[in-house]
Amino acid sequence: MSSETRFIDFKSDKQPTWCPGCGDFGTMNGMMKALANTGNDPDNTFVVAGIGCSGKIGTYMHSYALHGVHGRALPVGTGVKMANPDLEVMVAGGDGDGYSIGAGHFVHAVRRNVDMTYVVMDNRIYGLTKGQASPTSREDFETATTPEGPKQPPVNPLALALSAGGTFIAQSFASDSQRHAELVQEAIEHDGFGFVNVFSPCVTFNDTDTYDYFRDNLTDLAETDHDPTDFDEAKDRIMDPDGEYQGILYQDEDSVPYHEAHGVTEDMTEIPDGAPEDATDLVREFY
Numbered sequence: 488m489s490s491e492t493r494f495i496d497f498k499s500d501k502q503p504t505w506c507p508g509c510g511d512f513g514t515m516n517g518m519m520k521a522l523a524n525t526g527n528d529p530d531n532t533f534v535v536a537g538i539g540c541s542g543k544i545g546t547y548m549h550s551y552a553l554h555g556v557h558g559r560a561l562p563v564g565t566g567v568k569m570a571n572p573d574l575e576v577m578v579a580g581g582d583g584d585g586y587s588i589g590a591g592h593f594v595h596a597v598r599r600n601v602d603m604t605y606v607v608m609d610n611r612i613y614g615l616t617k618g619q620a621s622p623t624s625r626e627d628f629e630t631a632t633t634p635e636g637p638k639q640p641p642v643n644p645l646a647l648a649l650s651a652g653g654t655f656i657a658q659s660f661a662s663d664s665q666r667h668a669e670l671v672q673e674a675i676e677h678d679g680f681g682f683v684n685v686f687s688p689c690v691t692f693n694d695t696d697t698y699d700y701f702r703d704n705l706t707d708l709a710e711t712d713h714d715p716t717d718f719d720e721a722k723d724r725i726m727d728p729d730g731e732y733q734g735i736l737y738q739d740e741d742s743v744p745y746h747e748a749h750g751v752t753e754d755m756t757e758i759p760d761g762a763p764e765d766a767t768d769l770v771r772e773f774y
């Protein structure tokens with residue numbers, strides 16, 4: 488029977504230490520539901536997470552996981568998927584992790600179109616380091632280190648993804664749990680890089696981008712005549728300065744994932760004959 492509880496380790500002593508009410512709880516529940524609904528099990532799922540409150544997700548989900556280096560989750564996830572294309576690979580992290588220190592990796596992961604899912608818990612702030620402005624913070628968002636706001640327009644992650652050749656670009660809201668899970672499921676089922684930017688409120692350090700703000704301002708694209716396969720329509724929505732959208736912004740239905748386009752089908756964890764001995768030992772340490 489399909490149940491997200493398979494992704495919860497009830498015996499683990501590693502219970503989430505997120506603040507009560509943090510959006511990351513809802514984000515993670517939706518990911519587990521989507522994994523279960525797509526027929527995945529913990530033993531074929533690999534979660535790679537960055538550093539941040541959001542990055543702790545890898546240690547809370549009952550699957551294979553790696554809690555990596557700040558901003559570097561995507562290249563690790565790419566390597567895991569290339570080494571074993573049969574694994575369901577999910578990469579997760581925060582807006583700081585993905586769009587600041589990891590912005591370069593983000594653009595290249597998008598354009599490679601590796602068949603994995605990238606979930607960004609976008610709370611428009613650095614949570615773990617106690618409330619500094621992030622790349623998605625508003626221009627006038629006051630913090631202790633930016634008392635007059637960052638004074639720069641925020642990064643638009645959806646636009647970055649579209650311009651880098653993204654084949655699946657969606658946005659969800661952690662509190663709209665059913666819809667969020669559906670969108671992550673669509674991302675998993677997409678043939679290629681499924682990107683979901685999730686509004687996942689930080690209840691401790693961000694009193695602007697709150698649950699109430701998103702409840703009042705989000706438009707669900709499923710309730711509009713938006714056609715996600717139309718690139719120009721997607722561009723208009725994504726560049727709309729006043730729009731906060733939930734749903735699939737863009738999907739290329741002809742997307743061919745990297746491993747199919749380039750013939751990466753074998754289990755590459757096999758160490759090739761003739762590999763230098765010290766390199767072989769190094770690889771063995773990691774697998």
Ligand SMILES: Cc1ncc(C[n+]2csc(CCOP(=O)(O)OP(=O)(O)O)c2C)c(N)n1
Pocket residue numbers: 538539540541542557580581582583584585588608610612613614615616621
């Ligand atoms: C290389 C490196 N630089 C900086 C840090 C400090 N640091 C840890 S988490 C973080 C940002 C956290 O913000 P975000 O990625 O948005 O995640 P959140 O905590 O909000 O979920 C920073 C700057 C680090 N751990 N490593």
Ligand code: SF4
Pocket residue numbers: 504505506508509510511540541610614615688689690691692
């Ligand atoms: S500081 Fe913010 S992002 Fe971090 S756990 Fe608390 S509410 Fe969540």
